[in-house]
Amino acid sequence: MSRVAAAVAVLVVAYAGPASATVFTSGITGSETGYESVRTVTEDGTVVYDFAAGDRIDLTDSAAESAVHASDGTCLDFNGSVGIRQLRRAPQYIDSAYGLFAEGIGSSIVTDDITIDMSHEAYVGAPITFMSEATGIGASGGSFAARNVSGTIRATADRSAGSGFAMVNALNVANSSRLVVEGDADFSLSASVSEGEAWLTGLSMEGRADGVANHASVGGVLRIAGSAVVDEFDTSGTAFADAVGITVQSDGEALLGRLETDLRVAVDAPAGTAQVAGIDAAATTLGGALVQAGSADIRVSARSSGDGASSAFGVVSDIGAVIRLGESAISVTSVSESSAKAYGLLADAGTIDLTSGSVTITALGVATGATGTATVDGVLADGGTVRIGSGNISAFALAGENATARALVAQAGGTIDYEGGRLSVTSDGWQAVGLYADGGTIRTGSFTAEIGDMEVDGRQTHTPRTVGMWLADNDASVTVEGDAGFTMTTSGSLDLLMSTGVSLGGEPTDEYHSLTVTGTLSVTSSVTPLDDAVSDAWMFSRGIYVDSAADVDIGALRLDLSATARAPEQYAETTGVESSPENGTAKIRIGDVDIRLSSIGEKGAEAGSYGIYAVGSTDLEIGAGDIRVVASSDGFATAVAIDSEGARIAKGQGTLSAVSDGQAFGIYAAGGGSVTYGGGMIFAESRGTSSAPAVSSAGIAAVEGSSVTLTGSTSMDVRGPEAEAVWLEGSTLTVAGDLTVVSEGSGLFMDSTSTLVVADSGSVTVNSVESYGTARLAAGSSLTVTGESNLEVNTLGSIEATNARINVGAGGYSVQSLTGAGNTLRFTNLADNTGVTFDSAVTDLSLAAAGTANDQFASPEDAARAALEAVNFTDPATTLGATDLVVEEGAVNNGLTAIVAEDGTLSNVRVTENSKLADLGSLTMLGAFQWRHDMSDLARRAGELRDAPQGVGAWVRGYGTNLSYGGVDNTNTSIQVGADTDVGGGWKLGAAFSYTDGSSDLTGGTAESDAYGFALYGTYLKENGAYVDLIAKVSRLESDFTVREMTGSIDNNAWSVSVEAGHRFAFADRAFVEPQVALTYGRVTGDDFITGNGVRVQQDDFTSLVGRAGARAGFFLPQKKGTLYARFSVLNDFEGELDTLASMGNARNTVHDDIGGTWVEYGVGANFNFTPSTYGYVDLERSSGGDVNEDLRWNAGVRFVF
Known part of the structure; x- marks a missing residue:
């Protein structure tokens, strides 16, 4: 069918x-x-x-x-x-x-x-x-x-x-x-x-x-x-x-x-x-x-x-x-x-x-x-x-x-x-x-x-x-x-694999390509060969690739790219942003970035990685953010690279990191291109041996008439077998901010056609310098060479400077010429410095020794003599001439100023007190302040104890002080609890525990403290109005401080005993007058500690013997509801002195403080009977005279009798 x-x-x-x-x-x-x-x-x-x-x-x-x-x-x-x-x-x-x-x-x-x-x-x-x-x-x-x-x-x-x-x-x-x-x-x-x-x-x-x-x-x-x-x-x-x-x-x-x-x-x-x-x-x-x-x-x-x-x-x-x-x-x-x-x-x-x-x-x-x-x-x-x-x-x-x-x-x-x-x-x-x-x-x-x-x-x-x-x-x-x-x-298994986040190519017929991303462009890409038997295979992974006239505007960029090669004949490369226009100009503007690239070469394959790469007519601006590139095989890794005269890269603040088993560069400029970097961290590490004849890794490498400009603050960490922080060949590095090399051994290399420019108030700090070119230092700028390298002599080349500072550390230094006026040669490490030799005469040059160099000697005078001896000239007939010499105060030693005569002798020598140690001395008085803070009398501790019924009493009070001495403002707040009982014969015996939270503002820092105390006391009350009060107390004080560049902790133990006696005279149950005398003896044990900057501090024990004489007068409230009073006393501390020794190496200095002497205190207070068995009390006080000012002391408590 x-x-x-x-x-x-x-x-x-x-x-x-x-x-x-x-x-x-x-x-x-x-x-x-x-x-x-x-x-x-x-x-x-x-x-x-x-x-x-x-x-x-x-x-x-x-x-x-x-x-x-x-x-x-x-x-x-x-x-x-x-x-x-x-x-x-x-x-x-x-x-x-x-x-x-x-x-x-x-x-x-x-x-x-x-x-x-x-x-x-x-x-x-x-x-x-x-x-x-x-x-x-x-x-x-x-x-x-x-x-x-x-x-x-x-x-x-x-x-x-x-x-x-x-x-x-x-x-x-x-x-x-x-x-x-x-x-x-x-x-x-x-x-x-x-x-x-x-x-x-x-x-x-x-x-x-x-x-x-x-x-x-x-x-x-x-x-x-x-x-x-x-x-x-x-x-x-x-x-x-x-x-x-x-x-x-x-x-x-x-x-x-x-x-x-x-x-x-x-x-x-x-x-x-x-x-x-x-x-x-x-x-x-x-x-x-x-x-x-x-x-x-x-x-x-x-x-x-x-x-x-x-x-x-x-x-x-x-x-x-x-x-x-x-x-x-x-x-x-x-x-x-x-x-x-x-x-x-x-x-x-x-x-x-x-x-x-x-x-x-x-x-x-x-x-x-x-x-x-x-x-x-x-x-x-x-x-x-x-x-x-x-x-x-x-x-x-x-x-x-x-x-x-x-x-x-x-x-x-x-x-x-x-x-x-x-x-x-x-x-x-x-x-x-x-x-x-x-x-x-x-x-x-x-x-x-x-x-x-x-x-x-x-x-x-x-x-x-x-x-x-x-x-x-x-x-x-x-x-x-x-x-x-x-x-x-x-x-794939072919000889070329490619991945590109954004590609702008070909030949635009009229003007240029246009790309705009108002938000964030993110690209995550991996390129991997399927067959490691394919020889000469190349794997490329790129974030942005521009090879034609273009106008690119991207709000922010996030790249995470990887490429892998798996055979000795293969090659893997990643590039974050590459611009190489063959016609016209590429204008690229990118906001904040986060670029992370990884090129992996397995089994001996080569790999390379560029964070940013520009050639041809390129104008590339990139905002803040990090660029991190890794090439885990023999090859190269470069965070920012440029390689032609018409190319310009401007990178904002952020980290530039390049790590490779071959060569690694933070910034590489060649072919006459220019790079501007807004500051941050530059990290470059070569983890293997490089076949490069000159350098395996560099934070900045500029060759062939290129230029690099640094703005903002830049730190640099460069590692590798042939590492240099900065390598210049026929090129210019301009520092319009601060450049600090933190890695050991790497420094600055300049050939005879290279120039280092440090702009107004800029600074460059490197470990070593091998310069055959010219350094131009503007007003307020500085060039620092620590000398922490294998170079026996650092070659500084020609220096053109005005009102600038040249800091030298360990090792020897050679200066071809130094021209300009108002400059200072400053030594940061005199002990390990082998001299600074000038090949020609210099004029209008001052000398200085940094505080670190000062502390290498027993006194600032010794440091001054060492600085003079470190200056040499190739021509023995040439001298430094008349100039100024400043030895800066160290962590321990005092400062010094002097005038150097034509014959090299010193005159107008003035030693200035070490302000850091003055602050430190004030700081070591914290234990004494705590002792003063805890000084008390019977009324402040227990209120109108005479009017309380007999029995077992429990009480709690809070009290605080605002004390100032020298450059220290100290605030303490305490809480104290106690209990006592009548034992007959007019005596009450008791015990108390206290905790104190303290804080201090110093001229150059702050401190925080905690204190714990325990006291035993006995009070004798006679019916005729006489009384005797005895108290013994032990305390523990723990303080953490930061004073300028010093940090540390102080731990003190303290004890004290006190006796007070007085007599209350009452007038028809309406008013009273109570004369008083007291004597208090106490000791705060000193501490021995080392600050964060290596200064050893040794405190003597602080001893105080305070006598007090005064009176309290007031009125009884109707119906026995309490009392109101005012009081006045004169006090004298017969001791109150403290010596503190600071030392570091050969340097030693002693700070003396004395808070003894006479002062007066005055205040008002009240006692309120809430019930027959409960009353409260409050007291306010100030002091005048003496070295320690008490702006306010307050005290408030409540007592209950069982």
Whole structure:
């Protein structure tokens, strides 16, 4: 049984309706016979057909071309649902049939629900071409309207005796016609031939007459599913299969509620073309074609065999067309043995607008043959415009030989606007690109992208390459309003693998490429070979690559790149930002950066890494942030590199770190280029032995007439077997801030044509100098050489300076010439200095010794003599001449100023007190302050104890003091708890515990302290008003301090005993006077400690003997509620002296403090009886006179008797 016969048998059963249904076996034209029972004609000539449920038109094997045909001026109106079946096999050259056809001006068909079942086959017995065409609903010059339509339509030409042409159309609107479906239109279509061409169209619009455009609308869902197939019998090489969901090839509009397509085309012949599209629109006039759908679900696939080619398009908009879709999901698949192409969206010259809803686009191209190629673009604007809302776009290309996959492509003047989302791109052997612009414009919001180019089967012949954003030959523009993030993976077995986050290349035809990212551009990339047996293989991973005229502006940059080589003949390289324009100028502006690069060479492979690299005409500005590069094999690592005269790099503050088993450079400038660095840390480490003849690692290397400028504060750590902090050959280093080399051994090298410039107030500190060039020191600047190196003599070359300072440390120094006025030669290490030799006379040069050098001697006088002896001249007849000499105070020694006479003798010698030790002496008095703070009397400790009832008493009080002495302001706050009991005979015995929190502000620092105390006391009270109070106390004081450059801790123990006696004289229970005397003896043991800067401090014990005499007078509150009083006392400390010895090496100095003497204290207080067993008390006090000022002492407590 043939395929057609089998289909007929199935449909006969399917269409067996109710027994009462009428089956009409002829077509309808408006004047036909056989429909009299259902047909009427209205006054206006409209022919009306009233169909009952189940009625249908069955034209099986009928010769009629149309089931319903309305010709010129004929109007057909159908009431009720209508079913149409056309099953025919036509042994003729051409067979064309319509289900419903409105043909001619003024013709119209109006229906309720229509169901169409058509199956047509054309064939002949001779080997000639024949055609089978079936159209469900057509309108040519007329109009069609329906509530809902559905249908199954098949056209076949599958007899092997000849080549055929099979075409299926669901809806066809031509020549200024109109088609309206209020509800849904649902069609299943099939076109197949054994040899020839198979065509399938869901909705087609073509032609126009008298300037009137076509119109088609489906209020609900237009659903098109089907296939177009050419089978294996076709050996002509011209087999062709084509399917389109909607095609508009004229002026007109197609308006849809929703579009759903599921289309498949296949060419199973040895050669041929398979082509499929969800929507394809063009027009004869600009803007003449419109396709609009509230939402869309488009799925299309194409397959070809042998040498055939397949192409799949989701949406195509050509000249004059506008396609506007809401929320959309588009899936495109193209499979071929030879050539596969897949495009999600293609705007040749028209417009595609998908901004009113979220979008998902998936494009897949697979070429299975050994030499197959696959090209996949998620979105291609080839001269047209595409606008996309937020959504996800994926492109996958797999091929036997090479594959190209790109997510967004704008070329030939095309434009893409994408609100942002997620991009996914995968290729298995050539190119995987996120954004590609070649003479086009791309504008996006924030997005992330995953891009992979991974060889699968080892047959690829083109270089595997992943690119995040690629601006190619012609003028291109890409703007990202937000963030762009790329995750990229590249692997393969060819001799070259490449990954680039952003590439701007080619030759812009007019001006330059333009790239703007307002937010953060992030690139994470890895490049890895699959086969370590491939010799001479190169692996490249780059963040940004510019090789043409360009204008680049990026808000912030985050790079994490790696490249791996796995065989001795291979090479791996990573580059963060590279600019090497071959034409025009590259202007690149990047905000804050975080660049981390790793190049790995395994099994002896070489590796290299550049953080920033610029050659050619480049103007590159980079903001703050870190650049860290690692090359873990023999090779190089350079954080910032420049290599041509027209190149300029300006890098803001941040860390520059370069680590390599070969050469490592923080900044490398060559070819006359210039680099400006805003300061931070420069770290360069060579972990192996380098083949470089001069240097293996350098913080800064400038050669060939280049220049490097440092601003801000820069520290430098350089390590390696041949390490130099700074290496200059015929170049200039300008320091407009501070440069400090913190690593040991590395220093500054300058050849005879190099220059070091230190700007106003700038400074350079290095371990060693080997200079044959010139150093220019501006006013307030300094050059410091510590001498911590293997050089026996540091060569300082020629120095041109004004009001500058030259600091020298250990070792010897040679100065070719020193010119200028107001300069100072300052020694930082006299003990290890072997002399400074001048090759020519100097004028207006002062001498100085730093505090560190001063402390190397027993006195500042010895240091002064050593400084004079360290200055030498090549010509023995040359002398220093009259000058000034300053020995700065050390951590221990005092300072000194003097005048050096012509004969080298000193005059006007003045020794100045060491201010650091004065502060330290004040600091060591903290124990004494604590002792003073804890001084108390009976009233302050226990209130009006005489008026308390007998029994066991418990009390708590808080008290505080503000004390000042010398340069110390001391504040203490204490809490004390105690208990006592009556033991008879007028005596009370008790004990107390206290904790004190203290803080001190010093002239040059601060201190924090904690103190803990325990006391035993006894009080004797006589009824006549006399009393005696005894107390003994031990304390522990712990203090941490920072004074200038000194830090440390002081721990002291203290004890004291005190006796107080007095007598209260009361006057008629209204007032009282209480004379008092007291004597207190105490000792604070000294501490022996070493400060953070190496000074040993030895405190003597502090001893105090304070006598006090005074009186307290006040009033009794009514009803025995308490007392109010004022008091006044005179005190004298008969001891109060403390000596502190500071020493370091040969230096020793003693600080003496004396807080003894006489002072007075005065205050007011009150005692309040809350209950017969509970009372509270408060006291405020100040002092005057003496060396220790007490601005305020406060005391408050409460006592309860059980």
